[in-house]
Amino acid sequence: MSAARKRVAVVGVGTMGSQAAWRLAARGAEVVGYDRYAPGHDRSAAGGETRIFRSAHFEDSRYVPLLKHADALWEQLQEETGRELRRLTGCLLMGPTDHHQMATVLQSIAEHDLDHEVLDAELLAKRFPQYRIEDGDAAVLDRRAGFIRPELTIQTAARRAEQLGAVIRRYSTVREIVPVAGGVEIRTDSGSERFDTAVVTPGPWVNDLLPDLPWEVDVRRLVSAWYVPTTPEAWFGEERPAFIRTAPTHCYGLPSPDGISVKLGLSRALHQPAGDPNQLDRTVRPEELEVFSDLIGRYMPGLHPDPTRLSVYMEGYTESSRPLVGPLPGAENVILLAGFSGHGFKLSPAFGNIAADLALDGTSPQPIDFISTLGRTEA
């Protein structure tokens, strides 16, 4: 069957699903997307105004070619839609020189010749007085980096997919995905539809939808907190990079696009299990804020320590932090993309295109062996 006539379901039109729907529709597939809410909602892994885009990777330098692929597709989606989905304001990566994540950043930069600057303590204090670093810390400015607007991105990719012929069934929860001879059946409360292939991108609902998944995805509850600077000129001057501190407490932050506050977030180890994704506890207790106050006192004393806004999201983590990308064992027509472990947004156009490759051609030219579900024994 030719790619142009393939019927593909996209289950979950969130971060990955909206991009997959765009790429599939652009490549001539007949696409039907399903979401339990509507594209751009903030009840799962996306939401909270901003996500960091960066070119240097501190987790694993094998992501850099995928980031370059994503980078080109970010530009393409902006061009096709006329929307500013991200802004390249840079990202400061800071942390102990001898920590493995800082070493991976420097390895990514050297291996892939990435546009960057290494800042010593004196230069950092002059250019970015809002941050403190400690003895033995390095600071690297990744220049092809900045912030993405998550809600706008998902809506824009989904709308673009619709313009290209995709149909999106909003407020339509998929209850079951059933492989059948030569295809797959998608069951919702209003009936079932048959497709050649399903791209399954349910985010934090992955265990709910696929209870027999052979890999563990640990769904966590992530708190984002916004703080107003007492020194706004330092945070909202000409340069407004995002930042990531790798250690001893991994954290990150972004000056908000409105120029008023700075959003802070923490790493996986500091997040509680989410429990049932349909019953997410969105109450933030005062004790959950202590780690934020400590970080502000130590590294960003120019932020007022009382948050002006708090939000709670969910994300699925694998043991290795590498996502699950590829067919489900024993069901080659069901392509899973899940467990993005806190770093999927920046890569989402690349993963959407990879989903389209796998759904339409059965393989992808992108270097995905290290994250593929094929032959994977650990998460």
Ligand SMILES: Cc1cc2nc3c(=O)[nH]c(=O)nc-3n(C[C@H](O)[C@H](O)[C@H](O)COP(=O)(O)OP(=O)(O)OC[C@H]3O[C@@H](n4cnc5c(N)ncnc54)[C@H](O)[C@@H]3O)c2cc1C
């Ligand atoms: C607070 C926070 C900060 C982050 N910061 C960054 C960052 O700075 N940079 C970065 O690159 N990444 C970041 N990430 C990670 C990134 O946001 C996620 O990896 C990414 O959003 C995951 O996308 P997804 O498509 O798997 O999930 P989602 O975007 O949650 O999409 C899943 C979709 O599936 C739908 N769905 C679920 N079940 C069903 C069903 N049964 N039927 C129909 N629809 C269903 C949901 O409604 C949802 O729309 C962050 C994550 C969080 C939570």
